[in-house]
Amino acid sequence: MTGVFSLLPEGRPGLLAVPGDGPSYPAAGRTPPAEPDLLLDRIAACGLRGRGGAGFPAAVKLRAVRDAAGRPVVVANGEEGEPGSVKDRWLLRHRPHLVLDGLRLAASVTGAARGYVHLSDGQAEQAVRRALAERPADVPVEVVRTGHTYVAGEETAVVRRIDGGPALPTAKPPRPFESGVGGQPTLVANVETLARIALIHARPDDAAEVAGAHLVTLSGAAGAALVEAPAGTHLKVLADLCGHGRAEAVLLGGMFGGLHGPGWRDLPCDHDGLAAAGGALGCGALHFLHPEDCPVAVAAEAVTYLAAQSARQCGVCVSGTGALARTLTAVARGEANDDTTSQLRRWSERLPGRGACGLLDAAARTVATLLTHFPDRVDAHRGSPCRACTAPLPHDGRRFTVRVP
Ligand code: SF4
Structure with a gap:
């Protein structure tokens, strides 16, 4: 974690996060x-x-x-x-x-x-x-x-x-x-x-x-940071702030807003702007994918983590997240064919809204956005995995985990 930053103009009141340790609100x-x-x-x-x-x-x-x-x-x-x-x-x-x-x-x-x-x-x-x-x-x-x-x-x-x-x-x-x-x-x-x-x-x-600003957690191979972003801040500004300028993609909203590729830099950090782009700000967590990261591996790790976190109350969530995770892992391992990706596409369209909470939706959106924004990267796994996907794909969410500053 590289620290807590405020992008609000210096000296402005109303900050939740401030540079340094000084609290901006009376104790x-x-x-x-x-x-x-x-x-x-x-x-x-x-x-x-x-x-x-x-x-x-x-x-x-x-x-x-x-x-x-x-x-x-x-x-x-x-x-x-x-x-x-x-x-x-x-x-x-x-x-x-x-x-x-x-x-x-x-x-x-x-x-x-x-x-x-x-x-x-x-x-x-x-x-x-x-x-x-x-x-x-x-x-x-x-x-x-x-x-x-x-x-x-x-x-x-x-x-x-x-x-x-x-x-x-x-x-x-x-x-x-x-x-x-x-x-x-x-x-x-x-x-x-x-x-x-x-x-x-x-x-x-x-x-x-105050209402327009968001606390945003940034993470990825270059490091992590907690940032207070004023209304209208674009993701490029946030990425540059802590070394993610080379990132090729971003996972939005924690695991709730899906993977986004070319064009992510110009997206605004707000609910409506990201929703218009087919994403979601969710809790304001952004995970940047660098050139050495594989979007297929990241999606497989995220969905496998979600499947492991299912509260196992809704049958459709247990079977749906499990099937998405297994099938996506097979894609990452180089075992996909036309039927595999068609099946993933069908599930990602049919599963949202069928669980008691948003976990199943998050898994389905991750798959849908991978297929929509990274079809070439998915196809490139036909027959053999890429280098990133030959490594073990953890199911405990460690890639995404950030320590509290
Ligand atoms: S949809 Fe939510 S409540 Fe239902 S099993 Fe999945 S995690 Fe549990």
Whole structure:
């Protein structure tokens, strides 16, 4: 990890990440109370979107919980399942007051009677407990520790864990805003979303800038970094920042946004821009593929990792991710023929949307984008593997794993 950078103009307030160690948000003192409707209007006006992966408008989610029947509950979700993402653990370890202030504000907007912080990281837990002791919350806040898995941060898995069950997704509907923790309407908000709500409240004049910036985890053979990117930043700028300028492709959104080849440099680092290009920003993790990396090997490792992480609750996910992983590995090993790639194409079109969570979609999108953007590289494996694919293809996600700075 090469560090935490901010690409926001120097001296601008509202930073989540700053060069050096100085926190940009006070660790002591109380946040002024919010006028709930005014804050909600501000969040809506600046267009803040959730940072857990789906990019859903934050104000819509807050309003849905506020207006549902029952006594709302708010949850700060800091469990990031993507091995290539570190932003949520970094925030909890280094900006716990910011996240907790966001949780308090979310409680005030929704009228929640209690809150939870859901996490798996031990250092993050210590930082949050310290912060709660320094500055007790207006509503009771409980810290709930979970195991670290790919699906433990999915919103229905979070509700199930807080209710005392395993951190595994459940079928939707109902969604947590309808029936969540203890059957009450529940806001499950990513910790970066909450941090940005706290900043929007503290610095309303900078709301648009705060809402437009993203914490992005960059990784690849040249190194890793956590970066705060302002709205409109192109992927080329992020790649150049930590030595990925030679990269030929990028895996977007952790493992959720697919592989993208020629043209990736001009893509903007935001939900709409990447969606228009057939990708997804997801949790904001970008893994760059350098000339010595093989997109077939990277796709096979990603899908094999996802198959191993399947919660094995949905039959279609167990069989679908398993079949995709085995078949893609066969392609990497030089054992593909026309039928193999046609079969992969069919599965990648039919499987999305059929699991209870997004894991199956992530695997299918990885395969679909490999076939769409790298047909020549796939064909080049006919008969014999490339050099990268002769090496063992790990299933534990180690290629994508980044250490928290
Ligand atoms: S889609 Fe897969 S990972 Fe998601 S809940 Fe179903 S079995 Fe579990």
